[in-house]
Structures are given as structure tokens and as C-alpha cells.
């Protein structure tokens with residue numbers, strides 16, 4: 001990576017342009033800012049061959065990211081396996097299903113993608129402190145990447161988070177601040193802190209750059225499918241940013257000549273019933289996303305007032321996708337279904353995604369003739385609480401053959 005093909009930032013509402021700086025809202029209309037690229041320059045600079053010769057990480061797509069190569073904070077994030085899931089597909093009556101296994105990132109969630117980009121950009125801007133508001137996975141990732149980059153860190157989390165996510169954040173040595181409130185309270189506090197302290201809040205003042213990291217999930221999917229876009233993707237929705245950026249990623253690949261055919265990816269969204277403001281708006285055919293107070297075991301998706309909710313809703317509608325809001329029981333069932341059929345242990349958000357795949361397949365929204373990709377964004381070890389009541393030893397026995405024979409009637413030749 002030598003040059004960065006960034007023109008600046010552009011307001012997603014009114015289109016006004018700004019220089020690339022650590023800012024995130026439009027002064028005129030308070031709309032969110034997004035990175036604007038020189039796509040003609042990227043088209044000239046990039047090629048499938050150049051990407052294939054790059055590192056086995058998200059930095060192989062450096063031409064399509066807003067960061068200088070020499071400041072990259074790299075823990076080896078990205079280029080995670082895309083696994084053909086025939087057993088899962090058969091169980092759901094589907095044809096070609098693939099699982100993008102983002103549990104395989106350095107801190108075991110897709111958040112390593114956005115944090116790699118955000119903290120690389122933070123170093124470029126000269127920040128000394130990294131910070132974030134998090135439902136858990138982002139906290140893990142910011143703490144780890146800050147350690148790697150030699151930055152101090154403050155991560156802010158709701159105090160009721162899973163133990164696994166607190167331990168795997170604090171181990172990296174930064175400050176972990178547990179707030180007595182939900183994510184939306186934490187986020188509001190961080191917006192206030194961002195006005196007071198000159199810190200790189202990855203999902204506040206660094207948000208335009210941070211969000212770009214999610215595009216790499218689309219880039220990798222297309223490359224791993226032999227430079228083809230899938231027909232249908234299923235994406236978990238928290239803030240809604242991931243879903244919109246996956247769509248943007250496929251579109252950009254076509255724009256810069258890396259895909260031959262214009263992608264027509266149908267995008268479906270997955271939420272837990274206990275925090276489903278975007279799914280509810282979709283199902284009620286409403287344009288208004290009403291904030292909710294989250295109450296679900298899928299804590300990583302528990303954002304009651306999603307910043308990109310409207311954009312996510314628009315993508316699902318305009319691409320002809322669908323939405324499902326699944327119960328906590330369905331979440332657990334989804335986690336176990338993926339583990340049982342494919343040997344992949346996803347966290348609760350993964351359970352939400354698999355349960356949504358199942359529901360939309362049953363409703364006929366996802367069809368057997370489609371090539372489907374589902375995004376498993378975090379590892380199940382982070383949310384053991386969800387499955388531990390239903391997972392344990394099949395039997396507990398004395399260490400004797402007799403005891404085994406008593407417990408299990410197994411034919412000797414099988």
C-alpha cells in the first residue's frame with residue numbers, strides 16, 4: 001500500500017464534502033459522514049492479481065481502504081475461511097450455503113476488521129489514546145489493537161456483559177470502564193467524552209473510517225467465490241453499519257472493475273426479538289425506527305437505537321431481502337444447529353443469523369436456487385452462558401467397560 005485514494009469525507013444525507021479529519025457528523029444537516037474515494041484512481045491501481053499477491057489479511061484490499069500502509073495496526077485480521085455448508089443447507093431445504101467464519105479473527109470477531117482500520121487511521125492522525133463504546137466484541141478488539149499499537153485505551157461497556165467478554169478485554173491491560181446502563185447509555189456518554197478528550201473513539205469520531213473495515217467481508221466473500229458475488233447474504237444487525245457496508249463492498253468491487261457482472265445481492269437482516277427495532281420497522285412496513293430497550297441474550301446485537309438502522313432498512317428493502325426477529329430460544333437453537341451441522345461455534349449473534357436463515361428459508365424469502373452466504377461474526381466461547389444450560393456431558397460414568405456398556409448401547413463394529 002503506497003497511496004490512499006481518499007478524496008475526503010462526504011455527508012450521507014446532503015452530500016456536502018469535508019477534508020479527511022477525525023469528524024463524523026455534517027455541520028449543516030447533522031447527517032453521518034462517509035469516506036469518499038477516487039474510484040478512477042483505484043481502478044487503475046488495483047487488480048485481482050495484485051490482491052492475490054498481497055498479505056493473507058484484510059490489508060490485501062488496501063487500495064479500497066482509507067489508510068496508509070505504513071501506519072497499519074496489524075494483528076493478522078481478515079481473510080477468514082468461507083466454508084461450504086452442505087449439511088446445514090440440507091437441513092434447511094436450501095441449495096448452496098456458505099458460512100463466512102469470522103470467529104477466526106485475532107480477537108475472535110469481525111470487529112477486528114473495523115478496529116484495524118480505525119486505529120491505523122488514529123495513528124495517522126497522531127492520537128495517543130484509543131477508546132470505544134462497546135457491547136463486548138469491540139471492547140476486546142480495541143484493547144488488543146491498542147496494546148499492539150502502543151496506544152493507551154479506555155473501553156466503555158454495559159456492566160451486565162458476559163464474563164468472557166470482560167476478561168478478554170481487561171487482559172490486554174487498558175482501562176475497562178463498566179457503566180451501570182445499557183449500550184445506548186454507554187454510547188451517549190462516549191459522545192460527550194469525545195467532545196472533552198482528544199481521543200480516538202473508534203465508533204464516534206473515527207466512525208467514518210472504522211465503518212469502512214466492514215467492507216472487507218464483502219471483498220473476501222467475492223474473491224473466495226472466484227470473483228463472483230453471492231445471490232443472497234444474511235447479516236446480523238446491531239447498529240446496521242455492517243449490513244450497509246457489506247452491500248457497499250460488493251458494489252465497489254464492480255465499480256473498480258474487480259467483478260465482471262453488476263452484483264445483484266439480496267441482503268437480509270437478522271435481529272433478536274428482544275432488540276429488533278429495524279426488523280420491526282421492516283415487518284410493519286414503516287420508515288420510522290422506534291428505539292427500544294434491549295432485552296435479549298444476544299448482547300452483541302443489543303443496540304436499541306441503531307445509528308445506521310435507517311440505511312440498513314433501506315438496503316434490505318431495495319435489494320429484495322427479508323428480515324427476521326428471533327426469540328432467545330431460537331438463538332440457542334441456531335448456535336447449536338451451526339455447531340452440530342458444520343463444526344463452527346458462533347456466539348449468540350451467530351445464533352440470531354442462523355435462526356434467521358432458517359426462518360427466511362421456511363418463508364421462501366431465501367430460495368434453494370440461490371447461492372447464500374451467512375456471516376458468523378463472533379466466537380461462541382465469548383457467550384458460553386447462552387448454551388451452557390443445554391450443553392454438558394452425555395453421561396458421567398465410572399472408569400470401567402461395564403459402566404460404559406450400561407450407559408451406551410453401541411454396536412461393536414460401528
Ligand SMILES: [Zn+2]
Nearest residue numbers: 011014026029
Ligand atoms: Zn449534511
